[in-house]
Amino acid sequence: xxxxxxxxxxxxIHVRGDDHAAAMTRAIARHHRCHVxxxxxxxLPWRADATWGQLPDQALAEAYALLRKDGRDRAAHVRDLExxxxxxxxxxxxxxxxGNPPRAAARLAQCADVAFIAGPPVDGMEAVRSRQYIExxxxxxxxxxxxxxxxxxxxxxxxxxxxxxxxxxxxxxALHDALPLLSAGATIDLVTVCAQEDDENVAxxxxxxxxxxxxxxxxxxLRREDSVGLALIHHVRTTGAQFLVCGAYGHTRSREWxxxxxxxxxxxxxxxxxxxxx
Amino acid sequence: MIHDxxxxxxxxxxxxxxxxxxxxxxxxxxxxxxAQYLVQMPSPAMAPYGLLASPSVIELYTDLRxxxxxxxxxxxxxxxxxxxxxxxxxxxxxxxxRASLAGHGAQLADxxxxxxxxxxxxxxxxxRDLVVGVLMRSGRPMLMVPxxxxxxxxxxRICVAWKPSRESSRAIYDAIPLMKRGATVQVLxxxxxxxxxxxxxxxxxxxxxxxxxxxxxxxxxxxATSAGQAIVDHAWRVQADLIVAGGYGHSRLREWxxxxxxxxxxxxxxxxxxxxx
Numbered sequence: 001x002x003x004x005x006x007x008x009x010x011x012x013i014h015v016r017g018d019d020h021a022a023a024m025t026r027a028i029a030r031h032h033r034c035h036v037x038x039x040x041x042x043x044l045p046w047r048a049d050a051t052w053g054q055l056p057d058q059a060l061a062e063a064y065a066l067l068r069k070d071g072r073d074r075a076a077h078v079r080d081l082e083x084x085x086x087x088x089x090x091x092x093x094x095x096x097x098x099g100n101p102p103r104a105a106a107r108l109a110q111c112a113d114v115a116f117i118a119g120p121p122v123d124g125m126e127a128v129r130s131r132q133y134i135e136x137x138x139x140x141x142x143x144x145x146x147x148x149x150x151x152x153x154x155x156x157x158x159x160x161x162x163x164x165x166x167x168x169x170x171x172x173x174a175l176h177d178a179l180p181l182l183s184a185g186a187t188i189d190l191v192t193v194c195a196q197e198d199d200e201n202v203a204x205x206x207x208x209x210x211x212x213x214x215x216x217x218x219x220x221x222l223r224r225e226d227s228v229g230l231a232l233i234h235h236v237r238t239t240g241a242q243f244l245v246c247g248a249y250g251h252t253r254s255r256e257w258x259x260x261x262x263x264x265x266x267x268x269x270x271x272x273x274x275x276x277x278x
Numbered sequence: 279m280i281h282d283x284x285x286x287x288x289x290x291x292x293x294x295x296x297x298x299x300x301x302x303x304x305x306x307x308x309x310x311x312x313a314q315y316l317v318q319m320p321s322p323a324m325a326p327y328g329l330l331a332s333p334s335v336i337e338l339y340t341d342l343r344x345x346x347x348x349x350x351x352x353x354x355x356x357x358x359x360x361x362x363x364x365x366x367x368x369x370x371x372x373x374x375x376r377a378s379l380a381g382h383g384a385q386l387a388d389x390x391x392x393x394x395x396x397x398x399x400x401x402x403x404x405x406r407d408l409v410v411g412v413l414m415r416s417g418r419p420m421l422m423v424p425x426x427x428x429x430x431x432x433x434x435r436i437c438v439a440w441k442p443s444r445e446s447s448r449a450i451y452d453a454i455p456l457m458k459r460g461a462t463v464q465v466l467x468x469x470x471x472x473x474x475x476x477x478x479x480x481x482x483x484x485x486x487x488x489x490x491x492x493x494x495x496x497x498x499x500x501x502a503t504s505a506g507q508a509i510v511d512h513a514w515r516v517q518a519d520l521i522v523a524g525g526y527g528h529s530r531l532r533e534w535x536x537x538x539x540x541x542x543x544x545x546x547x548x549x550x551x552x553x554x555x
């Protein structure tokens with residue numbers, strides 16, 4: 001099943017994994033023969049350190065010129081990679097001056113079907129930036145977000161995925177968001193992590209997926225000492241599923257979003273692509 | 279494509295219109311129907327030594343259950359004779375469980391149908407539970423069917439209440455399969471002239487046209503009226519079959535409370551509403 005109407009958006013946020021995220025976006029777009037927009041995000045920060053507010057001083061102008069050039073260079077690099085490809089792609093530099101580029105990215109993602117972004121680097125400023133973008137996309141865009149780590153396998157036959165299933169609105173949404181991406185008849189591993197056997201009744205879900213001509217398989221992981229995130233990653237790696245589909249959980253804590261435990265684990269440990277929906 | 283339709287009946291006076299609408303949607307989509315009857319059982323009277331299971335209460339329960347079963351089997355027969363596969367479930371509801379039962383039940387569906395606001399105001403709390411449960415706890419799009427207006431399916435004239443928020447963009451995403459079928463689509467942008475300028479609608483129109491949907495943008499001035507009222511008025515003026523809108527709510531001490539515009543659309547519009555949270 002291909003879906004040429006899909007609109008995939010990939011965000012280049014100036015971290016090491018950007019090329020990899022773009023490559024995965026292209027691989028999926030190639031499968032569906034659909035369109036890709038790559039947004040090269042450029043943050044032009046305000047500097048309100050003068051007594052009377054913003055001062056257009058020489059240093060700021062130079063910094064802007066450097067940042068803009070950097071954005072153009074990154075866009076040129078992305079276009080360079082595209083030219084050898086066969087995917088309809090639009091590359092666009094997005095300059096953000098309100099100090100909140102992640103929110104701008106979330107707004108752009110609202111006008112696409114799936115957002116793609118690089119997985120978080122281990123540490124440093126890149127990791128902070130990446131976290132802000134990933135959180136904003138997950139929690140403010142209302143769209144599924146595919147987080148692509150650098151070690152991800154880019155095979156995109158889309159015939160086998162795993163779903164971390166719990167009877168929650170987030171997981172239900174993630175599953176339904178993933179279905180249009182999959183090939184007809186794809187194998188869907190429903191992985192439930194529970195305290196004891198038969199905790200979660202998945203029979204109605206299996207029926208519903210069969211009615212759509214998918215091939216659901218049920219796997220139960222008994223929850224022991226080790227982390228749920230690790231168990232899920234292990235399952236995906238041993239079965240060769242192409243990505244994991246998972247609800248993104250988060251709470252507002254004093255007006256700031258905080259991601260839930262498993263969501264964070266999957267991001268930090270991430271060695272597999274994960275499609276999150278909130 | 280809509281493969282699975284969930285429908286929540288609450289023993290309300292608007293259930294009949296909901297059954298008709300469900301049949302229509304399921305037939306047009308060749309969808310499977312999962313129906314749940316979540317019927318309120320009156321709480322037994324509290325006596326000095328605990329709950330009083332008086333014979334009259336037991337009789338009342340028996341009658342209510344029989345009534346519900348009868349409705350369910352009549353509806354099942356109607357579905358069957360229309361060639362629609364269905365599963366029916368009747369559940370007695372005693373306390374707070376209604377919202378979470380409905381939310382949970384709708385999780386596997388492509389579309390969850392709920393009744394419109396009942397005429398009998400004593401039934402309104404039950405109705406609100408169903409709506410809030412499905413909207414906030416299922417993660418699926420909810421279709422509210424008004425009791426006194428026949429549902430047109432697939433809808434021909436769709437009004438999309440838009441603002442650049444997660445909820446609104448979610449509702450649009452969920453409504454794309456419906457808008458794709460050649461419907462006339464208007465994107466409504468409500469605000470005062472100064473706030474309207476801040477939110478460009480062009481990226482959204484481009485996204486919709488990418489999906490083969492031709493939409494036009496209509497600005498609604500809310501300087502003199504509320505956003506909810508402006509949307510409802512406009513929808514009536516253009517004789518819309520469906521309003522698509524984000525469902526807003528706040529969780530207050532584990533209980534969801536609907537936002538003002540969402541409540542206005544659901545309670546007062548009298549037009550079918552597709553909502554996602």
